[in-house]
Amino acid sequence: MSYQTLLDAIIKGDIKTATEETLKAVEAGQNAQDILDRGLIEAMNVVGDRFSKGAIFVPQMLRSAKTMQECVEVLKPHFQENAMTTKGKIVLGTVKGDLHDIGKNLVGMMLEGAGFSIIDLGVDVAPEVFVDKIKEKKADVLGMSALLSTTMPSMSLTIKALADSGLRDTVKVMIGGAPVTRKYAEDIGADSYAPDAGSAVLEAKKLLNLS
Amino acid sequence: MEPGPIPTFQPRLKVLNRRQALAIHTAALEILEKTGIKMEHSECLDMLAGAGGRVFDKDWVRLPAYLAEEALRSAPRQIALYDQLGNKTMPLADENPFYGTGSDTTFTLDLETGERRRCILSDTGNFAKLVDGLENISFAMSMGNPEDVSNVDYIYVYAFAEMVKNTNKPMVFIADRGEDIAKIYEIASMVAGGEDQLRQKPFLLNYSEAISPLRFPAHVMDRLIFCARKGIPICLPSGSNAGGGAPVTLAGAMAMGIAENLAGLIVHQLAAKGAPFLFGPNVSALDMKSAVVSYGCPEWSLTQAALADMRDEIYGLPIWSFAGASDSKVVDAQAGAEAMFSIITAMLSRCNLIHDNGYLEYGSTSSLEMVTIANELVAMARFFTYGIPVNETTLALDALERIKNAGPQAFFLMDDHTFENFEQALYLPKLLDRSRYDSWEAEGSKDLYTRSNEEAKRILSEHLVTPKDDGVLKEIDDLLKAL
Numbered sequence: 266m267s268y269q270t271l272l273d274a275i276i277k278g279d280i281k282t283a284t285e286e287t288l289k290a291v292e293a294g295q296n297a298q299d300i301l302d303r304g305l306i307e308a309m310n311v312v313g314d315r316f317s318k319g320a321i322f323v324p325q326m327l328r329s330a331k332t333m334q335e336c337v338e339v340l341k342p343h344f345q346e347n348a349m350t351t352k353g354k355i356v357l358g359t360v361k362g363d364l365h366d367i368g369k370n371l372v373g374m375m376l377e378g379a380g381f382s383i384i385d386l387g388v389d390v391a392p393e394v395f396v397d398k399i400k401e402k403k404a405d406v407l408g409m410s411a412l413l414s415t416t417m418p419s420m421s422l423t424i425k426a427l428a429d430s431g432l433r434d435t436v437k438v439m440i441g442g443a444p445v446t447r448k449y450a451e452d453i454g455a456d457s458y459a460p461d462a463g464s465a466v467l468e469a470k471k472l473l474n475l476s
Numbered sequence: 477m478e479p480g481p482i483p484t485f486q487p488r489l490k491v492l493n494r495r496q497a498l499a500i501h502t503a504a505l506e507i508l509e510k511t512g513i514k515m516e517h518s519e520c521l522d523m524l525a526g527a528g529g530r531v532f533d534k535d536w537v538r539l540p541a542y543l544a545e546e547a548l549r550s551a552p553r554q555i556a557l558y559d560q561l562g563n564k565t566m567p568l569a570d571e572n573p574f575y576g577t578g579s580d581t582t583f584t585l586d587l588e589t590g591e592r593r594r595c596i597l598s599d600t601g602n603f604a605k606l607v608d609g610l611e612n613i614s615f616a617m618s619m620g621n622p623e624d625v626s627n628v629d630y631i632y633v634y635a636f637a638e639m640v641k642n643t644n645k646p647m648v649f650i651a652d653r654g655e656d657i658a659k660i661y662e663i664a665s666m667v668a669g670g671e672d673q674l675r676q677k678p679f680l681l682n683y684s685e686a687i688s689p690l691r692f693p694a695h696v697m698d699r700l701i702f703c704a705r706k707g708i709p710i711c712l713p714s715g716s717n718a719g720g721g722a723p724v725t726l727a728g729a730m731a732m733g734i735a736e737n738l739a740g741l742i743v744h745q746l747a748a749k750g751a752p753f754l755f756g757p758n759v760s761a762l763d764m765k766s767a768v769v770s771y772g773c774p775e776w777s778l779t780q781a782a783l784a785d786m787r788d789e790i791y792g793l794p795i796w797s798f799a800g801a802s803d804s805k806v807v808d809a810q811a812g813a814e815a816m817f818s819i820i821t822a823m824l825s826r827c828n829l830i831h832d833n834g835y836l837e838y839g840s841t842s843s844l845e846m847v848t849i850a851n852e853l854v855a856m857a858r859f860f861t862y863g864i865p866v867n868e869t870t871l872a873l874d875a876l877e878r879i880k881n882a883g884p885q886a887f888f889l890m891d892d893h894t895f896e897n898f899e900q901a902l903y904l905p906k907l908l909d910r911s912r913y914d915s916w917e918a919e920g921s922k923d924l925y926t927r928s929n930e931e932a933k934r935i936l937s938e939h940l941v942t943p944k945d946d947g948v949l950k951e952i953d954d955l956l957k958a959l
Binding site for chain 2: 324
């Protein structure tokens with residue numbers, strides 16, 4: 266079955282058509298995981314690609330992401346034993362002392378659109394809170410954001426807390442935010458640095474050896 | 477009756493009519509009354525509740541309009557900022573515009589290599605010294621979050637001390653919380669010769685930010701209360717950027733930013749009636765591709781011009797604004813175009829305290845060259861805004877008569893009227909190049925970036941900052957050592 270109408274609707278951000286098409290595919294007997302992979306995520310790949318080329322604007326990309334999430338809600342009951350396979354679990358948050366979250370929220374939406382499952386801890390997240398959540402959720406990736414150069418050191422403290430709790434080898438660490446540089450990421454022992462939301466998706470895929 | 481002299485019209489930009497201004501103000505009051513604000517500082521929340529605010533959902537509070545009206549009435553209409561030598565150099569009132577640098581950049585353009593690198597403490601010193609030596613830059617901000625301070629918890633104290641050592645101009649400063657602002661206040665009191673002297677002749681203004689939408693964190697309110705009680709002028713613009721922290725439409729973003737500012741003002745005046753508060757939000761635009769807050773966009777210039785109109789129509793308080801900044805990563809044509817756009821419109825709309833001159837890369841990078849260029853652009857804007865004086869001397873009919881009578885070889889360039897008037901009549905650029913091609917080439921074919929780099933270097937090596945008293949410097953150093 267071709268998902269072209271579904272793809273087009275997600276790319277356009279037409280929530281009504283997209284959710285209808287999702288339901289139609291389910292009723293036609295399509296496998297939920299297949300609809301997710303070849304329909305929803307494929308559409309978001311196109312959107313992500315267009316966005317990173319500057320062909321569409323942030324609100325258009327976010328509308329597509331919202332459309333995709335609505336479709337996921339339609340799909341959810343149709344996964345057998347809730348066995349929806351995602352690309353990986355990512356814990357996200359703005360570090361302790363920092364209350365800014367626009368950039369971090371963008372990253373979350375983009376990653377979700379690309380098929381990752383996101384656990385967003387919000388802003389002002391202390392190292393131990395990151396550690397506990399990573400342990401609880403068995404997360405694959407930790408994404409930390411900071412807008413202020415004065416709060417950046419908290420990234421390093423979180424990485425240290427991961428090491429102290431023996432979790433450092435179980436999770437990849439990706440950082441970003443206005444004052445963050447590739448060199449800073451290397452200095453504090455992060456695994457990856459993403460300068461913006463689009464590259465966060467590419468970096469996350471790279472970290473988990475996904476194409 | 478003798479006709480008096482012809483008054484000079486000084487070019488003026490207006491962007492709102494009275495109905496627009498009142499409608500935005502009304503919307504701001506409605507936000508305070510109906511939506512409310514999130515006040516995360518318990519003492520401030522109690523103050524607001526005691527004054528008539530209605531608390532809900534733990535730390536949200538709705539504020540009746542009369543609280544805003546009362547705060548607007550009790551806040552002073554003028555804030556006189558002094559330099560550190562005790563001269564009143566920045567009367568923030570009415571239509572007086574003053575330009576200065578910005579705060580908190582992560583990076584700076586290295587003056588020697590041109591490379592973008594992390595800011596260090598000596599950069600903050602250099603920016604302060606450059607400001608001290610530039611005639612059209614009236615106040616200094618840190619222009620960097622230095623990477624090399626010994627205790628990062630007191631980063632703003634080190635930056636402040638470094639600025640004090642390198643300029644005597646008024647300063648706009650940043651602090652993080654109650655502890656570090658108290659240290660900065662101690663240093664400022666040392667410089668002024670005591671707390672009373674500082675209150676009498678304040679040379680500093682604190683820049684703090686609420687977080688849009690409608691959020692007032694505890695550590696920010698600690699600073700607001702501290703400043704109110706010590707009589708340190710403060711501004712509390714939130715980042716109500718169109719499409720990011722605020723609605724994408726400029727009227728809605730302004731209404732929300734003004735609501736946030738009014739909420740800050742209410743707390744401020746409840747804490748200390750009559751304490752000086754500089755009004756105004758930061759209403760820029762979030763770029764719809766990169767999601768950065770733009771520093772070169774026309775939107776910010778438009779909203780602050782609108783705010784100046786609202787000041788004149790409604791608020792009467794001096795306002796906070798920005799100019800001379802760019803989203804460009806380098807000192808190039810984009811940087812020049814964007815800087816000039818905001819500098820001239822800020823002056824034409826009579827903004828008061830105009831910060832961020834010298835920013836590149838949407839406020840992430842500072843540039844000594846850009847500050848030097850801004851100094852020249854402000855001079856151009858001033859010349860333009862001064863207008864065209866019309867009187868007997870400037871109409872110069874007798875000069876024309878003289879030239880006509882002097883024969884075919886006569887020309888205005890050699891006339892006494894020219895000699896006597898050219899310095900006032902014409903704008904005489906310093907940094908902008910108008911030389912003939914051959915001499916420009918002979919001088920090394922230098923573009924504006926190169927010339928401003930050389931000028932910044934020249935000022936840093938030649939300019940002498942009137943030194944502070946040795947005793948004061950020692951006191952400051954002792955305070956820093958004890959951090």
